[in-house]
Amino acid sequence: MFIKKIMQPKPTEHEIIVAGGGISGAAVAYGLAKKGHKVTMIDAPTETNKASRTNVGLLWCQSKFAHLPDYAKWGFHSCRLFPELTKELEEVSGVEIPVNYTGGLIACLGDDEFNTRQDYIGKLKEELGEYNGSMIDRAELERKLPKVPFGPEVTGAAWCEEDGIVEPLALLRAYLVGFERAGGIIKNTLIHDVQPVGGGYRVITEDGPMDCERLVLAAGLANRRLAQFAIADLPVSADKGQVLLVERMPYVMPIPMLGVTQTFGGTIIIGFRHEFVGHDTRIIPEDIATEGKWAIRVWPELGRQRLIRAWSGLRVMPDDKQAIYSKLPGHPNATIINTHSAVTLAAVHTRYIPDFIINEDLPELARGMTLKRFGYTC
Ligand SMILES: Cc1cc2nc3c(=O)[nH]c(=O)nc-3n(C[C@H](O)[C@H](O)[C@H](O)COP(=O)(O)OP(=O)(O)OC[C@H]3O[C@@H](n4cnc5c(N)ncnc54)[C@H](O)[C@@H]3O)c2cc1C
Structure with missing residues (x-):
């Protein structure tokens, strides 16, 4: 005892x-x-x-969430603290952290999508009071990413200066x-x-x-x-994401684009699915093909590249x-x-x-x- x-x-x-x-x-x-x-x-x-x-490593604020303004502001605040954080971590750890504080884009296909996105960004601006971003037309998008040959359906994009991407x-x-x-x-x-x-x-x-x-x-x-x-x-529940990885291409996308994002190594990650299917992490080819087809409409050249991997992950999603x-x-x-x-x-x-x-x-x-x-x- x-x-x-x-x-x-x-x-x-x-x-x-x-x-x-x-x-x-x-x-x-x-x-x-x-x-x-x-x-x-x-x-x-x-x-x-x-x-x-x-x-994917996006530092992403512009689509989270107009109906939760404090949470949206919390995300923006975090993005503003990031440069200081990565600098400190690099100094303390000696690990190089690739990161771009270049803003972020959400491509729009057609006028309806552009208008819907515009309404959303309008609401977000209203809720936040201040917002460093706007809708941009196709010409402006092409000026931001001159080396990406966009598909003919791309009408423009939502642009937020405070988004970015880090190598996660x-x-x-x-x-x-x-x-x-x-x-x-x-x-x-x-x-x-x-x-x-x-x-x-x-x-x-x-x-x-x-x-x-x-x-x-x-x-x-x-x-x-x-x-x-x-x-x-x-x-809290599992929110499944499935993504496709396209082979390495010349680095042409320093500004990340939601759903079709070039990594620092040159590969392209495609995907933005949110699925509530419990802890099932299988890759479902028909599901993920939808994203692949969408990405080709945004950036047709991707259709001629090889897919080298697909994976899924479970987001941790509060109700x-x-x-x-x-x-x-x-x-x-x-x-x-x-x-x-x-x-x-x-x-x-x-x-x-x-x-x-x-x-x-x-x-x-x-x-x-x-x-x-x-x-x-x-
Ligand atoms: C496809 C996809 C794309 C995403 N893209 C982005 C993005 O671009 N930007 C962004 O901000 N977020 C993104 N996310 C979300 C982001 O990845 C998650 O919010 C984040 O990883 C959650 O981190 P976490 O540490 O809370 O949980 P987890 O990453 O799940 O980490 C939990 C840790 O706990 C450990 N653990 C679990 N059980 C046990 C146990 N029993 N004993 C000991 N250890 C245990 C695990 O090993 C793990 O290391 C994405 C998620 C997915 C799936």
């Missing part, structure tokens, strides 16, 4: 455990370590859902190296369960239990399971599409973070969420993003 008692790990073994080492976990873990906290980040070594390794794997790598250099510890093991214990939390991993004072759940869709000790039905940054009900020392567009939001996550984890208020723009909006007390 006595032996059993002293063998149990103490709740203070780790100050903070961050469960999940995707872009959300890495962004907050780095921010916490930078502030001098003792942080251990646990990331599964397996093929669990890893949206952070399947995304380099960003993630820089965070992870920066985190370790700031004193953080990364453990690659699978978390089976989390239990409240003695005022702290016990994280049950493949390699045994680990106890902590504060817990951050940043395990993407797995948060639904790991948060069960406090919330039976986390309002009302807005980010969730919240204490878990009844657990002021357990924070949950779940959001789509976690690449775009990485800069605000690093800047503000660490203080929230340590029990300060969220910044005003994000105060409505707790679980209270779903009726929970937290």
